[in-house]
Amino acid sequence: MSLVAPVAGQVIPITDVPDPVFAEKLVGDGVAIDPIEQVLVAPFAGKIVQLTGTSHALTLRSDSGLEVLLHIGIDTVLLKGEGFRALISDGDNVECGQPLIEFDADFIAQKAKSLMTVVVITNADTLNAQFKVTPVESVAAKDPLLSIAFGEPVADIEISLGDWVDSDALVLPNPAGLHARPAAALAKIAKEYASAVELSLGDKRVSAKSLTSILNLGSKFGDTVQVHVNGPDAQAALSDLVAAIRSGLGEEIAEPSGPADVIADEPSLLFPKSNTLNWMKGVSASPGFAVGVVYQIQEEVLELPTDRQETAVEKALLADAIAIADDQLETLKTQLDPEDEDKAKIFSAHIELLSDPELLDYATTLIDSGDNAAQAWQKSVTSQVEQLESLDNTLLAERAVDLRDVGNRVLRALLGVESAERKLPENCVLVADDLTPSDTANLDKRKVVGFVTTGGGATSHSAILARAMNIPAIAGIDDQARDIANGTRVILNADQGEMRVNPEDSEVETIQQQIIQQEKIRTLNRTNVDQPAITQDKVKVEVVANIGSVKDAMKVAENGGEGVGLLRSEFLFLNRTTAPSEEDQFKTYRAAAEALGKDQPLIVRTLDVGGDKPLSYLPLPEEENPFLGERGVRISLDKPAMFRQQLRALLRAAEYGNIHIMFPMIADIRELRLAKQVLAEEQEKLGARKVPVGIMIEVPSAAVMADVFAPEVDFFSVGTNDLTQYALAMDRGHPKLAVLADALHPSVLRLIKMTVDAAERHGKWVGVCGGIAGDLLAVPLLVGLGIKELSTSVPSIPDVKACIRALNSQKCKEQAEQSLQFSTAAEVRDYLETTNQYVV
Secondary structure, X not given: OEEEOOOOEEEEEHHHOOOHHHHOOOOOEEEEEEEOOOEEEOOOOEEEEEEOOOOOEEEEEOOOOOEEEEEOOEOHHHHOOOOEEEOOOOOOEEOOOOEEEEEOHHHHHHHOOEOOEEEEEOOHHHHOEEEEEOOOOEEOOOOEEEEEXXXXXXXXOOEOOOOOEEOOOEEOOOOOOOOHHHHHHHHHHHHOOOEEEEEEEOOEEEEOOOHHHHHOOOOOOOOEEEEEEEOOOHHHHHHHHHHHHHOOOOOOOOOOOOOOOOOOOOOOOOOOOOOOOOEEEOEEEEOOEEEEXXXXXXXXXXXXXXXXXXXXXXXXXXXXXXXXXXXXXXHHHHHOOOOOHHHHHHHHHHHHHHXXXXXXXXXXXXXXXXXXXXXXXXXXXXXXXXXXXXXXOHHHHHHHHHHHHHHHHHXXXXXXXXXXXXXXXXXXXXXXXXXXXXXXXXXXXXXXXXEEEOOOOOOOHHHHHHHHOOOOEEEOOOHHHHHOOOOOEEEEEOOOOEEEEOOOHHHHHHHHHHHHHHHHHHHHHHHOOXXXXXXXXOOEOEEEEEEOOHHHHHHHHHHOOOOEEEEEHHHHOOOOOOOOOHHHHHHHHHHXXXXXXXXXXXXXXXXXXXXXXXXXXXXXXXOOOHHHOOOOHHHHHHOHHXXXXXXXXXXXXXXXXXXXXXXXXXXXXXXXXXXXXXXXXXXXXXXXXXXXXXXXXXXXXXXXXXXXXXHHOOEEEEOHHHHHHHXXXXXXXXXXXXXXXXXXXXXXXXXXXXXXXXXXXXXXXEEEOOHHHHOOOOHHHHHHHOOOEEXXXXXXXXXHHHHHHOOOHHHHHHHHHHHOOOOOHHHHHHHHHHOOOOOO
């Protein structure tokens, strides 16, 4: 029997491996490879009999019974699966050369003791197997590596005489459980005794003389095991094994105090469940009010076939299904309203997912291994979905919904089934775990008045689409919402993220009157868009727009906007494979400036990516906390060539309008000075005129040090979304924490007040471009704090201007002073609701 190399690299004798368990052949004899590639393949055809939960090692068994352990790196069990991706599962039959595990060699080399990968025959003694290593210094994957010759199998000499002797319960002190090293040490001790020796964990009981069997227990730190011995030297074996397990089997141990206590399932204090199904709380995903009846959306279950045709036919079927799905998505895009750019971008992203080479390559590999097209595609999609959902990044995890949506579209094409037709009742409120973008885009607005989801968040694609379609929506609502019967009447107050179940007729009548009254007021506001935003005691506040495209800039004036307070320049950089050229950027900035005119400001935020907005052509290191890592101006200063290109485009476009430049994520004065230095250098090269320069106040340090920043800028703009996130240490996209991450928290208000006070001392102005700039409850408070500019979404401008015209600035100051004295955001909101000067 021959074994091929499972990975390319330098061949190393097993005795040179920097781990005594392998070097001293406690696991078995074999060889090692120092890899130069990042995919482990099967060295022979066989069955996966054990894949570690951390995917760093596996055991493969041949038809002849030979068991080989493939172990990537030394001490890699401590990485807890990070850097590894299994392409197979326990029990899978694999072909020689089939990819088994992908691994990130650079990451593992930095984190682990060694990347050296061992190939060990674990049962050579039982099979009387002799092997010879191919005499080469290095190999390519699938090159010949070992030749195996089998003698007569060695007879089992275990002696069993009578009753089994059992140990007490033993708590495993090994930090990673019984992985290869301690398992090999345990098997070695067990083999020294004639008695039969077994080890149990839960309902599993295996031979303690078999390394593979011990690994198959899947043990972890703190698990409780028992040793069972039967034979002439049972007591001696038991004593030796118990002592070895308690001492860690040669590993440094974290001694547990004993079996873990059972922790009572006490209800959460921070997120208490409603004691009644009549009132539920989530987070606003799309604002508005609605009255309707519940319609529960159940997840579609597709039955996959088990038979298959020839490999070439299955591959062709998959290719055809992907093409059908692509056509469907292109058709969906063409049927969209030309104004619905957000929807178009989402379906463009879905089309990109269809062409993901990793998805197709893995599915193709699985077809080659015996799966039919449907099985292979589902496994490939599920693998990537699970990776996304496991990331410590809410926004990327939410994108798993998009991938699952795309995957089901292809599966339906493969199976020849249409998407399930839903017969929706009139005036219905959909309730679901989450809605796919396809579900949301296809909503019949004549019947659907709103929706709520137990998952997702304010940044999910379903939320984005809901806002684009002006459908009230709540995300992250209590799981009990799934228990509400179809046809139950509910009221949605999506502004506050609240749902009222089984309301009284009087409540329904009241809310319906409110909806009618709000619509009348908003209609009136839109007829008065050209009136300035001046309070009743003659204090002027600029109301400008947050935009993300030239098309948005064209809508500012017709909605009464007095300029642009935030142009998110990253719209030019996202959803593309290469960076935009300087000329492309110049043309876009110029078009936006000309759409506004020379008199209206266009404040352009320089590139703000990283965190939740990665760029495919700008690879960044994987970060545990991407929102605290390389993002915003940090990336611009780290990649100055791209930064200079953007600044040149802006300086050139400034000749055609009133462009201001704003730097994001400034946390330290050195960052600002470096950014200004680069800007000054590009101004001098171009001979361009100076433009106003400002910074985003979205990091607490910038607010605290505003008096230091103020002399060096022309203005501040407070990004309340990020400022709240960083001040409260709560991810603003988190479906549970978003309810608590309230920009009206007194700590955030105090940071805004510090910023305004510092700016006023230096004759500078402060704007707000975060979410609360369009919150009509918060507008009086912001005016009272001394904010001179409010930048909000284009559709919100008429309402914000009307609100300001109804205010008295002195009363606003009193509200602000009082609000700063409260302890919680809830207290602030309650106070503002009772003293509100403007009611929509």
